[in-house]
Amino acid sequence: MTDPTHSPVFDAAAPVFDAAAEFDRQVRTLVALGYPALSGHSPERFTELVAPLRAEAVARTDSAASAGTSAAYDPAVTGRVPFVLVVGRERAPIERTMPLTALHGGRLPGFVDRSFEPGSLERFVATEPARPPGKDGVHLLFDVERGEEFCGVVPGDAMATVAGRGRTLLTIEEGIALLTHVPEILVKNKCFSMGGSRCGDRRVPALWISKRAPKLGWCWEGNPHTWLGMASAGARHA
Template sequence: MTALDPAAEFDRQVRTLTGLGYPELSGLTPERFAERLAPLRATALAAASDTEHAHDPGSGRVPFVLVVTRELAPIEETMPRTALHGGKLPGFVDRSFEPGSLGRFVAVPEAELPDPQAYLLLGVERGEEFCGAVPREAMATVAGRGRTLLTIEEGIALLTHFPQVLVKNKCFSLGGSRSGDRRVPAIWISQKAPKLGWCWEGNPHTWLGMASAAGRRAAHAAPPGA
């Protein structure tokens, strides 16, 4: 576990997104993109001061993650901008998602997204304790702890900012996005790259846990031009 400078970490995450082309995906210049996210910087500092969430990416625990949703950057474009820690092959969306189906996997009501475009996810854990557990039972356990399940965009954000969280036998489901059926999205390793796929809610996998967070927080003030 390492000490964290929240201001420096927030700035790093903004640079990561900018370097990966998120401004272009969002239809913004790099400057306007940075302005859109800037109000969240104070939120990151406040969250770090009033919580004690661990910063240990290698163990799958981080205090905050800057999330940009599909409203700004499409999932089909952000997943290929991920990679394994030290890897070169781009992430991909599995073909098991039939055409148009990703659009039906939306945040469950319990997720309560604080902003439709960008916000912070707090107290994140990849949830390897649930490896081998039945997903629907793991989701119930997470809810019983007062924690929230990660959405697809949040899982991609976690991997984007902290690629070291995705390792063999410690991959994670994203129960915060559902499509009204028994499928639960998940990110795991396939062909030496991250893959966004799905598994049945009643089928356990020894290498697939259940990611969760302590909560979400929007900017303290509206972004410029909003």
């Protein structure tokens, strides 16, 4: 597991947000963490697999970079990032990727809570509106928010509000990807649910901090928590 540090690409003092540099950083992060091996590829082949997404990442964030709005993407302050490179569970199982996460500045690995009974993670699949596009098992998630405005809001109501805004809820894989690339996004009292993955009951998966490490757990859709928001994104692309 790498030692997560604040990325200079997200530095609010920088004149512009460098989308190309940020995409390359995210690829290097995945390679360093062993994602190529998890997906059955060499580092070179894995890099080739995700390379076609680079142009889209740059194109979609070019206007923000030209306007010099990098401060809006300081994740420690706003809880927002312009894009996240996601590897699906068919290439990198959740049980293998969650331990590769850590808090910003921390070294304890993330873990899956024991409240997930054996075999239950496989049943938490993407809802129809949150289904990842494409068939390669990798995609980009744009305009990502951890959604702290929904802290203290009933998750069911938060999910309805997100849908009403034309935004999409994050899946478990996307939440793990967000934490992997931008560990400073997960902080005390600003953790988040991922309503894009459901298993047919009232449970909503969430990421929060426990024992000084990230934990993947779940909460009931009717129970609000003051420290748990609802993560969402503007779009997906494969």
